[in-house]
Amino acid sequence: MNTPPGTGSSGVLRLRERPNSPHRGKRRPGLNALGLLFGALMAFPIYWMLLTAFRPAEEIHADPPRFWPDHLTLEHFRRALGTPTFWANVRASVLIGAGTVAVSLLIGTLAAFALARFAFAGRKALVMVILGVQMIPLAGLIIPVYLLLSDAGLTDSLPGVILTYLVFVLPFTVWLLRGFVAAVPVELEEAAMTDGCTRLGAFRRVVLPLLAPGLVATSLYALVQAWNEYVLAYVLLSSNDKQPLSIWLVSFQTGFGTDYGGLMAGATLTALPVAGFFALVQRRLAAGLATGAVKG
Amino acid sequence: MGTTDPQPRARRTARRRVLPYLLIAPTVLALAAVLGYPLADLVLLSFQDMTRRELFSGATPPWAGLAHYRSILSDGFFWTVVGRTALFTAVCVTATVALSMLVALLMRRVAPWVRTAMTGVLVAVWAMPIMVAASIFRWLSDADYGVVNWLLGLLPGLDFSKHNWFENPWQGFAVITGVVVWGTVPFAAITLHAALLQIPVEWEEAALVDGARGFRLFRHVTFPAIKPTAVLVTSLCAIWDFGVFNQIWLMRGGQPEKDYYLLGVYSFTESFAVNRYSAGAAIAVVTVLMLLGGAVVYVRQLVHLGETE
Numbered sequence: 369m370n371t372p373p374g375t376g377s378s379g380v381l382r383l384r385e386r387p388n389s390p391h392r393g394k395r396r397p398g399l400n401a402l403g404l405l406f407g408a409l410m411a412f413p414i415y416w417m418l419l420t421a422f423r424p425a426e427e428i429h430a431d432p433p434r435f436w437p438d439h440l441t442l443e444h445f446r447r448a449l450g451t452p453t454f455w456a457n458v459r460a461s462v463l464i465g466a467g468t469v470a471v472s473l474l475i476g477t478l479a480a481f482a483l484a485r486f487a488f489a490g491r492k493a494l495v496m497v498i499l500g501v502q503m504i505p506l507a508g509l510i511i512p513v514y515l516l517l518s519d520a521g522l523t524d525s526l527p528g529v530i531l532t533y534l535v536f537v538l539p540f541t542v543w544l545l546r547g548f549v550a551a552v553p554v555e556l557e558e559a560a561m562t563d564g565c566t567r568l569g570a571f572r573r574v575v576l577p578l579l580a581p582g583l584v585a586t587s588l589y590a591l592v593q594a595w596n597e598y599v600l601a602y603v604l605l606s607s608n609d610k611q612p613l614s615i616w617l618v619s620f621q622t623g624f625g626t627d628y629g630g631l632m633a634g635a636t637l638t639a640l641p642v643a644g645f646f647a648l649v650q651r652r653l654a655a656g657l658a659t660g661a662v663k664g
Numbered sequence: 665m666g667t668t669d670p671q672p673r674a675r676r677t678a679r680r681r682v683l684p685y686l687l688i689a690p691t692v693l694a695l696a697a698v699l700g701y702p703l704a705d706l707v708l709l710s711f712q713d714m715t716r717r718e719l720f721s722g723a724t725p726p727w728a729g730l731a732h733y734r735s736i737l738s739d740g741f742f743w744t745v746v747g748r749t750a751l752f753t754a755v756c757v758t759a760t761v762a763l764s765m766l767v768a769l770l771m772r773r774v775a776p777w778v779r780t781a782m783t784g785v786l787v788a789v790w791a792m793p794i795m796v797a798a799s800i801f802r803w804l805s806d807a808d809y810g811v812v813n814w815l816l817g818l819l820p821g822l823d824f825s826k827h828n829w830f831e832n833p834w835q836g837f838a839v840i841t842g843v844v845v846w847g848t849v850p851f852a853a854i855t856l857h858a859a860l861l862q863i864p865v866e867w868e869e870a871a872l873v874d875g876a877r878g879f880r881l882f883r884h885v886t887f888p889a890i891k892p893t894a895v896l897v898t899s900l901c902a903i904w905d906f907g908v909f910n911q912i913w914l915m916r917g918g919q920p921e922k923d924y925y926l927l928g929v930y931s932f933t934e935s936f937a938v939n940r941y942s943a944g945a946a947i948a949v950v951t952v953l954m955l956l957g958g959a960v961v962y963v964r965q966l967v968h969l970g971e972t973e
Binding site: 396399400402403404406407410411413414416417420428429431432433475476478479481482483485486488491494495496497498499500501502503504505506507508509510511512513515516531532534535536538539542543592595596598599603614617618621628631632634635636638639642643645646647 | 680681683684685687688690691692694695698699701702703705706709719767770771773774775778779781782784785786787788789790791792793794795796797799800801802803804806808809811814846849850903906907909910913914917918928931932935936941944945948949951952955956959962963966967
């Protein structure tokens with residue numbers, strides 16, 4: 369918990385190679401096997417999704433089920449991509465995700481900086497509010513949020529959805545980033561300011577680069593929240609071409625009955641962007657969790 | 665501002681005093697507008713009687729006082745749902761945290777390549793959107809061609825062919841618990857493992873020298889060191905599981921039977937399926953109040969962590 373974020377990533381790599389377990393050096397093949405078994409069990413649903421998505425319909429319905437692919441086909445993907453609104457739904461999902469991430473990072477960093485660097489009246493109250501509002505389940509607020517957005521003329525519009533998601537990811541964003549800002553030694557900033565940087569310049573040149581792992585972890589969190597959400601988008605967005613992929617996937621399910629090949633292809637397509645982003649930043653993720661989320 | 669800046673000191677301190685408020689202003693405004701205001705509106709709504717007519721005409725709904733709360737709290741079905749939600753949360757949280765703790769401990773003791781493989785799988789599962797996870801589990805537990813039925817059928821004496829998991833809500837909830845636990849274990853295990861990595865090697869080595877082994881070592885040395893993280897993970901899981909909505913909604917095809925109602929689903933269907941918006945609001949208010957219990961533990965833990973920083 370004391371690793372400063374700047375060294376976070378390399379710190380984790382170092383730890384990975386030489387874990388601090390007291391049982392170092394006494395590796396048991398039984399434990400390795402147990403670890404692999406657990407990994408295989410956890411991975412099986414994903415494997416089964418991919419296998420179903422890529423195999424022809426008659427193999428999907430084989431009895432007994434076959435666990436290795438015999439023939440591969442793209443027919444399910446062709447069907448999924450062929451649904452009329454698919455690309456519009458992708459566009460909506462991307463806009464909602466990117467909008468939520470960008471705005472929450474921007475205003476969340478400002479608030480996190482204030483909380484980490486300044487003592488001001490009302491600071492403690494703000495911290496309590498930020499931590500407390502995370503308890504409020506989104507599903508419970510659908511009715512008043514809907515009323516509010518319809519008064520503002522923002523129903524069936526992507527900005528309305530982004531605004532709502534923003535508020536639900538902001539508390540955790542601020543809290544996570546606060547930990548990262550606090551871990552940057554204030555002396556670094558002061559030194560930069562002594563050398564003639566403005567406060568903004570010191571922030572941009574000194575603090576921001578050291579915040580990178582925190583920003584990555586935070587944007588991942590915001591993206592996943594925005595990508596996962598279903599109910600609110602379902603209530604707020606009535607035009608088919610504005611709905612995100614989560615709604616598309618559900619409509620797919622009812623539209624195709626028990627066409628599991630098509631459904632699994634759709635599920636694969638829905639999961640792909642987030643999985644790609646995770647793969648890109650997974651190194652940073654552990655570092656981010658170790659320093660930001662846990663450090664107060 | 666450089667030190668050579670000729671700006672008067674008083675103005676600089678004044679700016680310094682205003683700056684934090686400027687920085688938090690966007691966050692505070694957004695929270696007040698899209699969270700604070702609706703929350704107040706939710707409470708107000710629960711004391712009124714909003715129907716479809718008022719929703720579309722924009723007229724002020726008639727005052728209903730405590731009527732909704734009275735009818736909810738005296739309704740046996742509401743308490744059934746509360747009990748079911750509590751039990752569901754307890755089972756999911758226990759399973760998630762216990763499994764994640766074992767996995768995190770195991771990850772410290774396996775060979776590096778096995779650890780890399782485990783981390784890879786956990787991150788991949790973590791990246792699965794909830795809707796995708798629910799679709800996969802629906803397919804795995806499918807009555808006709810699901811792998812789960814086939815696997816269970818291999819066991820002697822069991823016949824699971826064409827078995828419908830959602831006919832009996834207990835079995836249905838077993839599948840839903842499976843999705844929820846599968847989806848939360850990665851976050852919990854990776855976070856706990858990250859916390860385990862922060863324990864100074866010397867602590868456990870000293871305890872090993874003193875003869876502590878196995879469960880005693882865990883209870884007296886390892887666990888106390890990661891307790892703040894464990895409490896954090898547990899309360900976060902509890903908050904998420906208490907509010908589970910999507911998984912049930914999806915696995916029941918958008919029309920959950922009454923046997924599958926948890927508080928979130930109940931409030932939503934009251935509002936949007938039956939159009940009793942105020943009754944739905946009252947259920948949501950009661951849900952939020954119940955969550956405050958979990959909130960207190962969570963906030964106190966976080967504030968405590970922040971102070972000992």
